[in-house]
């Protein structure tokens with residue numbers, strides 16, 4: 500259980516709608532579909548109506564300052580089944596990277612590896628009081644591409660299991676290249692938060708609006724008067 504799971508959810512009932520992809524850049528084919536994840540009848544490129552509106556606002560803010568630059572959508576809606584698939588996939592990839600058959604791992608080694616997985620991924624819980632953020636249609640993983648269609652270098656990859664995923668990893672670096680990574684991350688942070696999103700404290704690419712994490716972060720960062728915040732989006 501994460502601290503944000505204490506936040507009560509009062510779902511506002513807004514529908515999941517297709518993201519108007521022509522306004523953005525998109526990672527295609529979808530990275531998790533490529534790995535074999537099954538989405539059923541819903542596309543990964545949909546979000547709650549209010550979240551799509553905010554994402555369009557973020558795109559507007561970006562292109563006002565940088566004409567023809569685009570927010571690039573890596574992932575959006577994710578059913579709990581896909582969350583489970585990605586959690587398992589990440590664990591199996593970690594095991595392989597240790598060059599050991601899973602059966603030979605000690606209980607401690609297994610526990611450590613699962614700990615690393617859950618540093619990055621939310622638990623694939625079916626409990627309606629603690630939905631994985633992407634299963635609410637309120638979370639989106641994004642980066643930025645410039646007017647030549649090139650992704651800005653953020654000094655780390657989306658979904659990277661490392662310290663470099665921390666949004667402020669390069670903050671105190673005065674070295675030229677690392678400073679540029681921090682600048683690029685700051686640009687993404689600014690356009691998304693100006694549109695109302697909150698950023699995951701450990702992942703430079705993950706933003707959400709209206710889910711439990713968002714309500715908890717707003718409370719923590721004192722962005723609201725109310726001491727008890729409520730999430731407006733639960734599991735779809």
Ligand SMILES: C[C@@H](N)C(=O)N[C@H](C)C(=O)O
Pocket residue numbers: 619620621631632633638640658699702705
């Ligand atoms: C791992 C990344 N793609 C992500 O979305 N992480 C958050 C915490 C999640 O799993 O909801």
Ligand SMILES: [Zn+2]
Pocket residue numbers: 633638639640704705706
């Ligand atoms: Zn995410």
